[in-house]
Amino acid sequence: MNVEKIVSALRRVREVKPLVVNITNYVVMNNTANALLAVGASPIMAHSKQEMSEMMFFAGSLVINIGTLDSAWVPRMLHAVEQANVNKKTVVLDPVGCGASAIRTETSRQVAALADSLIIRGNASEIIALAGEQGQSKGVDAMDSSDAALGAAQYLVETYHCAVVVSGEIDFIVTEESYIQLKNGHAMMPYVTGMGCTLSALTGAFAAVGEKTGLAAAAVLGVAGEIAAEQSAGPGSLQVNILDTLYQLDVETLTQRLIMID
Template identity: 75%
Template structure:
């Protein structure tokens, strides 16, 4: 996993414009759709079981975000994962609030177990809870450091044969091949709702073109977050500047600013 991998993945997304199917929460649909458009992908917020078989036959990836979970969404998510498996498509799981309630924890584990080509993207507390340990969270917010979740992420990689992205002050990408740290981003980013959800959606775009580790999305959003924060007075303008920075993002910017360890 290196800078060239990220550059090639970005080029592929912009050339192929993959369709990313999102079963995501009501809070972030607009944010994540706009972020996917800005990076060059094609988003669709598809929640109907009736169209999912057809949709997953030609989409590039499926993103499952459990943020506004209920007994209507859960069977839809399970069916969507089944269709993704049948079509050999990657599934990105964002286990929002995993550990905050039994429903969220059990649903997250069911989806992780069901998906054949899985990428998990969550904050430290969610990753720890998904692995069966006791994390510290307050609703959907993490109270654990990303470093504290590395062992849990390694467990998930082995248990589900997946890749794991831990979001935090330092982002970690954990795969069978090892671990990468990303030290970009900005302290203002957690003050915008759905920033992690945006990362999950972008992870789906890159997975659709074959970058299934989560590295490219995490690296690019971290750098873009820094750039947007430098131009912003607060979280409101950060949201707008983030989309502009995603749209304008290029290879030169990545090489100059990426902090990959």
């Protein structure tokens, strides 16, 4: 059943080509925009409060990524979430580096508390920090294994009535109804800047067509990364090959390669 939902969501993204509004960090704008295009969605990087009510009226979802956060960004992010709520659109929160500084942790919690429909996608350390548990943090890199964050993920699900994706060697998708593990991907992927940010952006694309658990995005990127790594000499070519693989990924390959435990 979950495989069918993933396949259906991928087809739907390619048919609908949903607009995904991204308030994201300067490091990954190009990467995430290209990934959204490759999977079939339509990205826009919008940071202005003046246009956000219009954007969220016709967009499919909102992705908030705090990677290059400063005091000017916070009110823009919160205003965007308010507009997403008004228009009944899902918010995807990527709490980049949550736990590394007070402003990152506080902003992440503000966004999570404000959003009416929410998916949180982070690495284990970020999820632990967001939940308020003691986690190891080193900048934006995960120092905890993904399974170490399961208790924190469940707490966030219960607190914010959301879905949580904990990405890592194994991806965990936690909702109020289910708990799923995905075991695709490749060890080279963490050596490409913004892989987690790419997953968050793709999560926004699938949320825009009604897949609000984060499962489909994690499955698609995991399989694409695994396939791309097989033909990549290193992180540079991997980045390009992931885009090509997302673009070319067919239902049969996705179904055959997917490793899922539910």
